[in-house]
Amino acid sequence: MTKRLPMLSRSIFLLGITATAFTTSSCYWLYPYQEPVAPPPNGPTQPQTLDQLKEQQREEQESALEEGERIQEDIGDPEPEPEPLPAPKPAERSSIPVAKAVPGREGFVFSPFNNKMIDVKGFPSGTTVADPSYPKEAKKYFKVP
Numbered sequence: 001m002t003k004r005l006p007m008l009s010r011s012i013f014l015l016g017i018t019a020t021a022f023t024t025s026s027c028y029w030l031y032p033y034q035e036p037v038a039p040p041p042n043g044p045t046q047p048q049t050l051d052q053l054k055e056q057q058r059e060e061q062e063s064a065l066e067e068g069e070r071i072q073e074d075i076g077d078p079e080p081e082p083e084p085l086p087a088p089k090p091a092e093r094s095s096i097p098v099a100k101a102v103p104g105r106e107g108f109v110f111s112p113f114n115n116k117m118i119d120v121k122g123f124p125s126g127t128t129v130a131d132p133s134y135p136k137e138a139k140k141y142f143k144v145p
Helices: 004-024 050-075
Strands: 108-110 117-119 128-130 141-143
């Protein structure tokens, strides 16, 4: 049994080296070979010097200007700018009156119609509330301050 152990460990070691070599080897076998692309026969398309680059940019700008002039001729004269819209009128005041707060009593207001004290706790400021002292047919509304 003692002789089998080194032999078994040696085979496991060799198997590990083979697997490592296979996974860490170059990956050229994964990608197909592609021929390099030759440059165009009439020379490079990009300018080689700064002067050539400036000349190419100037030519591109001139051709763009000429194209713009041709388009403008096709379209004709530009339309006149529309007149600006009139300024909005100031908001008209609401016909709903605002109640007056009761001094020293938070959540209570005086009705603008009959000057009675009304509890408006729980209503946020600006809310329209019906005056409870009037019947349903003649309801009057006011805003909470």
